[in-house]
Amino acid sequence: MKLVHKIILGNVLGIVTIVLIAFFSYHEVKLIQAKLRFVEIADNLNASFLEMRLSEKNYFLYNDPLALQSIKKELQESEQMIRSMRENIITAVGTENFKKLNSNLKRYGKEVEKIDGKNTKVLEAGIREAGRALRMFSESIIKLERNKVNQIISASSKGLLYFFCLVLFVATTSTYLFFSKIFKSLRQIEKTANSISEGNFLETECKISNDELGSAMQAINSMCVELKTRHEQLIQSKKLASIGVLTAGVAHELGNPLNNISMVAQTYTELYDELNKSERLDYMNTVLEECSRIKDIVQNLLDFSRPKKTDFKVSDINTVIKNSLRLVQNMLHVSGVETGLNLQKELPMVYIDENKIQGVLVNLYTNAIQAMPPGGTLSIRSFFENDSGHIMIEIEDTGTGISPEFISNIFDPFFSTKGTQGTGLGLSISYGIIKNHQGEIRVKSDVGAGTTFTIELPVYTAKEDMDEWSQHYGN
Amino acid sequence: MSGHSIMVIDDENIVGKMIKATFQKEGYEVETFLHAKPAFERLKEREFDVVITDLKMKDIDGMEVLNTIKQEFPNTKVIMITAFASMDASIEAFRKSADDFFPKPIKITELKDCIKRLLNG
Structure with a gap:
C-alpha cells in the first residue's frame, strides 16, 4: 500500500x-x-x-x-x-x-x-x-x-x-x-547514498516495499546501475587514454636511443677511414650503451605492465623504512643531504611485500635527493592515524618542488621532470604497488619549498583476511 | 672549407657529438650544448649561422628557444629536431618560422643538404 x-x-x-x-x-x-x-x-x-x-x-x-x-x-x-x-x-x-x-x-x-x-x-x-x-x-x-x-x-x-x-x-x-518504517527506509537510502559517495555502486539488497519509499529506493538502485556503467566506461576511456600516453611515452623514450645508434652508425660509416682503432671502439661502445639503455626501458616497461608475484608477510614498517634508507646512504652522502627520522615506536604491524615497499621508498628517497641541492634535508616520518586506522609514512624534502601543472601527471607512466635522467615509470610503478596493498599514495608540493609524499597502508588485522586479499590482489 | 658556424642544443649528448664529428670534417665550426641556458649565454657572445635544437628539453622548451633566436638573431637559421615527432609540433615549428624540422632518427646526409641549402639560399 x-x-x-x-x-x-x-x-x-x-x-x-x-x-x-x-x-x-x-x-x-x-x-x-x-x-x-x-x-x-x-x-x-x-x-x-x-x-x-x-x-x-x-x-x-x-x-x-x-x-x-x-x-x-x-x-x-x-x-x-x-x-x-x-x-x-x-x-x-x-x-x-x-x-x-x-x-x-x-x-x-x-x-x-x-x-x-x-x-x-x-x-x-x-x-x-x-x-x-x-x-x-x-x-x-x-x-x-x-x-x-x-x-x-x-x-x-x-x-x-x-x-x-x-x-x-x-x-x-x-x-x-x-514512522519507524519510513525512518528504516530513509536510513537504508542514506546508507546507499553514503556507499555511492564512497565509490561503491552497489544496489541495496533489502526488500523493496510497494510504496513511495520503495520507488525512491528503486530510483537509487537504477541510479547505482547507471553510475556503475558510466564509471566502468570512464575507467575504460581512462585506460585507453593511458594506452595513448604509454604509446607516446614509449615512442619518445625509445626514439632517443634509436636516434643515437642511427647517428653513431651514420657517422661511423662516413668517417670510417679517418677514425683510429680506439675511436672506432668508442663508437661501438656508444652503440652498446644505447642498446643497454633500450633494454632497461623495455625491462622497466615489462615490470610496469606485468608486476612480479608478490610475497606478502607481517612486517614492521619502521624496519622496512630503516633498511631502505641504508640502500641510499651513499647517494645521501655524495649529494650532501641530511636525513631526519621520526618513527613512532611500537606501531601496529602491516601486511606487505617488503621488497616492493622497499622499492617504493627507495624510489621516493632517490627522487627527493635528486630534487635537492647540497645541504637539503630528507625527513621521514611514520605514525598511526586513529581516524583512518592506517599507518602513515611521510617523505618530505626541501627541494625545488613540483609545479602545480605537473602535480596531476606525476603518477602517469612516462611522465618525468628529469629529462633523460628518468624513464618516468618510477612513480607510476610505485602507485601500482601501493594500490595493490590497498593503500594510498599522495603528493603535496610547494615550488621552492619542497615536496611531501604520503603513503597510507592498512594495519594487519587477521591472517585469514589477508590471505584472501593476497589471493585477490597479490598475483 | 665552409667556415660557417653551427650550434647544437640537445640533452642527448651523442646527438651533438655526432653532428660535431660529421660537420667539423666538412669545415663547419660546431659548438654543442646539453641545456638551453648556457647556449643562450654563448649566443650573447657570438652569432651562429645555424642553430639545431631539440624540441623537448628539461630546462627550456625548444619552441621557446626558437622564439628567442628568431627575435634576437633574425639571420640565424633554426632547425628543430625531436624524437616526439607529431604533425602538431611540426606545424607549430614552421608557424614560428623554424627553417626546417627533423624527426628522430635523423638522417645526417639530409641534415647536411638542408644546412647547405639554408646557407646558400
Missing part, C-alpha cells in the same frame, strides 16, 4: 472513531435527558400524591369536604399529567412500570370514589392503603431512576475514558509503526 493511501486510511479511521464517540455521547446524553425529564415528572406527581395524602388526613380527621374535593382535583391533574406524559414515562421506566403506576392511581381513584361523603374506618383504611402504595411505588421508581441516571453517567464517563485510551493507543502504535 502506498504511503498516501495509508495516510488517507488513517485519517478516515480517525474521523470514523470521532463520529462514533460523538454518536455514543449524543445517545447517552439523550437517555440521561429522558431519565431526568421523568424524574422531574415523577417529582411533580409525588408532590401531588403528597398533597392528596394530606387532604386525605384532613378529610378523615376533621371531616372537611373541601379536602375531598382537593383530593379529586389533584387526582384528576395527576391522571391528566400521566396521560400527557405517557410517552416520556414509558421511555424512561418502561411500559410495565407505567401500567403499574396507572393501576395504582386508578386503585386510589376507586377508593376515593367509594368515599362519596362517607367517613368510615373501613374506607379510611382502604384509601390510606391505596395512597401509601401509590406513593411508595412512585418514590421507589424515582429512586430507581435516579440510580439509573447515576449509573449511565458513570458508565458513559468510563466508556469515554476507555474509548480515549483505545484511540490514544491505536494512534501511538500506528504512528510509531508508520
Whole structure:
C-alpha cells in the first residue's frame, strides 16, 4: 500500500472513531435527558400524591369536604399529567412500570370514589392503603431512576475514558509503526547514498516495499546501475587514454636511443677511414650503451605492465623504512643531504611485500635527493592515524618542488621532470604497488619549498583476511 | 672549407657529438650544448649561422628557444629536431618560422643538404 493511501486510511479511521464517540455521547446524553425529564415528572406527581395524602388526613380527621374535593382535583391533574406524559414515562421506566403506576392511581381513584361523603374506618383504611402504595411505588421508581441516571453517567464517563485510551493507543502504535518504517527506509537510502559517495555502486539488497519509499529506493538502485556503467566506461576511456600516453611515452623514450645508434652508425660509416682503432671502439661502445639503455626501458616497461608475484608477510614498517634508507646512504652522502627520522615506536604491524615497499621508498628517497641541492634535508616520518586506522609514512624534502601543472601527471607512466635522467615509470610503478596493498599514495608540493609524499597502508588485522586479499590482489 | 658556424642544443649528448664529428670534417665550426641556458649565454657572445635544437628539453622548451633566436638573431637559421615527432609540433615549428624540422632518427646526409641549402639560399 502506498504511503498516501495509508495516510488517507488513517485519517478516515480517525474521523470514523470521532463520529462514533460523538454518536455514543449524543445517545447517552439523550437517555440521561429522558431519565431526568421523568424524574422531574415523577417529582411533580409525588408532590401531588403528597398533597392528596394530606387532604386525605384532613378529610378523615376533621371531616372537611373541601379536602375531598382537593383530593379529586389533584387526582384528576395527576391522571391528566400521566396521560400527557405517557410517552416520556414509558421511555424512561418502561411500559410495565407505567401500567403499574396507572393501576395504582386508578386503585386510589376507586377508593376515593367509594368515599362519596362517607367517613368510615373501613374506607379510611382502604384509601390510606391505596395512597401509601401509590406513593411508595412512585418514590421507589424515582429512586430507581435516579440510580439509573447515576449509573449511565458513570458508565458513559468510563466508556469515554476507555474509548480515549483505545484511540490514544491505536494512534501511538500506528504512528510509531508508520514512522519507524519510513525512518528504516530513509536510513537504508542514506546508507546507499553514503556507499555511492564512497565509490561503491552497489544496489541495496533489502526488500523493496510497494510504496513511495520503495520507488525512491528503486530510483537509487537504477541510479547505482547507471553510475556503475558510466564509471566502468570512464575507467575504460581512462585506460585507453593511458594506452595513448604509454604509446607516446614509449615512442619518445625509445626514439632517443634509436636516434643515437642511427647517428653513431651514420657517422661511423662516413668517417670510417679517418677514425683510429680506439675511436672506432668508442663508437661501438656508444652503440652498446644505447642498446643497454633500450633494454632497461623495455625491462622497466615489462615490470610496469606485468608486476612480479608478490610475497606478502607481517612486517614492521619502521624496519622496512630503516633498511631502505641504508640502500641510499651513499647517494645521501655524495649529494650532501641530511636525513631526519621520526618513527613512532611500537606501531601496529602491516601486511606487505617488503621488497616492493622497499622499492617504493627507495624510489621516493632517490627522487627527493635528486630534487635537492647540497645541504637539503630528507625527513621521514611514520605514525598511526586513529581516524583512518592506517599507518602513515611521510617523505618530505626541501627541494625545488613540483609545479602545480605537473602535480596531476606525476603518477602517469612516462611522465618525468628529469629529462633523460628518468624513464618516468618510477612513480607510476610505485602507485601500482601501493594500490595493490590497498593503500594510498599522495603528493603535496610547494615550488621552492619542497615536496611531501604520503603513503597510507592498512594495519594487519587477521591472517585469514589477508590471505584472501593476497589471493585477490597479490598475483 | 665552409667556415660557417653551427650550434647544437640537445640533452642527448651523442646527438651533438655526432653532428660535431660529421660537420667539423666538412669545415663547419660546431659548438654543442646539453641545456638551453648556457647556449643562450654563448649566443650573447657570438652569432651562429645555424642553430639545431631539440624540441623537448628539461630546462627550456625548444619552441621557446626558437622564439628567442628568431627575435634576437633574425639571420640565424633554426632547425628543430625531436624524437616526439607529431604533425602538431611540426606545424607549430614552421608557424614560428623554424627553417626546417627533423624527426628522430635523423638522417645526417639530409641534415647536411638542408644546412647547405639554408646557407646558400
